[in-house]
Amino acid sequence: MVEETRLSTKDFIFPLFVIDGINQKEEVASMPGIFRHSTDLLLKEVEECLNLGINAFDIFPAYPESKKDKMATESHNPDTFYLQAIHKVKTTFPEACIMTDVAMDPYSSDGHDGIVEDGKILNDETLEVLGKMSVAQAQAGADIIGPSDMMDGRVGHLRKALDNAGHTEVSIMSYTAKYASAFYNPFRDALDSAPKAGDKKTYQMDPANLHEALIEAELDEAEGADFLMIKPALAYLDVIRLLKENSNLPIAAYNVSGEYSMIKAAHEKGWLDGERAMLESLLSIKRAGANIILSYFAKEYAKLRK
Numbered sequence: 338m339v340e341e342t343r344l345s346t347k348d349f350i351f352p353l354f355v356i357d358g359i360n361q362k363e364e365v366a367s368m369p370g371i372f373r374h375s376t377d378l379l380l381k382e383v384e385e386c387l388n389l390g391i392n393a394f395d396i397f398p399a400y401p402e403s404k405k406d407k408m409a410t411e412s413h414n415p416d417t418f419y420l421q422a423i424h425k426v427k428t429t430f431p432e433a434c435i436m437t438d439v440a441m442d443p444y445s446s447d448g449h450d451g452i453v454e455d456g457k458i459l460n461d462e463t464l465e466v467l468g469k470m471s472v473a474q475a476q477a478g479a480d481i482i483g484p485s486d487m488m489d490g491r492v493g494h495l496r497k498a499l500d501n502a503g504h505t506e507v508s509i510m511s512y513t514a515k516y517a518s519a520f521y522n523p524f525r526d527a528l529d530s531a532p533k534a535g536d537k538k539t540y541q542m543d544p545a546n547l548h549e550a551l552i553e554a555e556l557d558e559a560e561g562a563d564f565l566m567i568k569p570a571l572a573y574l575d576v577i578r579l580l581k582e583n584s585n586l587p588i589a590a591y592n593v594s595g596e597y598s599m600i601k602a603a604h605e606k607g608w609l610d611g612e613r614a615m616l617e618s619l620l621s622i623k624r625a626g627a628n629i630i631l632s633y634f635a636k637e638y639a640k641l642r643k
């Protein structure tokens with residue numbers, strides 16, 4: 338009765354990885370228990386999760402090097418397997434909430450979220466590509482698009498692009514405060530999307546900065562974001578709390594791959610109780626103020642609750 342914070346399966350968005358092909362299921366080496374599925378098996382995974390009470394999914398594609406180029410052209414090719422997978426999932430399970438990822442890195446031969454020229458990221462030119470990508474994802478059936486690129490002005494640009502294409506009901510979950518973090522490495526293994534040169538510090542946030550997140554939040558709200566997200570979660574609980582107290586938008590937190598894998602690794606070594614560590618860290622994210630948690634633990638949590 339006096340417990341102040343309670344987790345529920347409904348709090349979660351489960352990130353899923355999709356690959357091209359049929360009957361393919363590969364475990365991500367640095368993320369025990371997390372798989373890359375071809376679309377046919379992804380449908381089974383979504384069905385299993387829906388039966389466990391998970392309603393929302395964030396789907397990411399892993400592309401082979403041969404499909405990548407400087408302009409991320411594959412990202413808005415209507416025949417590409419990712420867009421077809423989104424369409425298939427949404428038409429098979431219309432009740433599922435489907436979120437997609439907007440950034441160039443899975444399709445970029447530079448492994449960056451934007452267009453690279455002479456070692457620099459071209460912010461405004463990148464917005465054009467992100468606009469095409471968003472409209473293609475909305476067309477495929479996305480309910481929420483998740484711009485994870487951190488270019489300036491992209492929320493407003495994408496809102497306009499979606500509206501102009503008739504997708505007024507597609508929401509934007511902005512990666513408002515996405516920090517240049519060491520905790521993303523397993524995810525980059527899952528997607529083979531690590532930067533080929535340089536790092537992401539010119540567009541992602543400095544882990545030293547808290548109040549800069551408020552500037553990002555004000556801009557995103559003004560530009561039309563429907564949700565604000567903080568990423569990573571565990572090393573940034575203060576940022577979650579600050580945005581929760583300063584915005585009336587729903588607050589999401591991304592419990593990222595490294596946060597998942599370090600608990601899994603310590604559990605495998607017998608150094609801590611993985612289940613208790615999972616529950617405690619998820620609870621801390623909600624206690625800090627997140628309404629929504631994107632987590633690779635979502636399915637494990639849902640099974641436990643069941």
Ligand SMILES: NCC(=O)CCC(=O)O
Binds near residue numbers: 525593
């Ligand atoms: N745009 C999504 C991510 O970058 C996820 C990172 C992670 O899970 O480590």
Ligand SMILES: [Mg+2]
Binds near residue numbers: 489553556
């Ligand atoms: Mg920004």
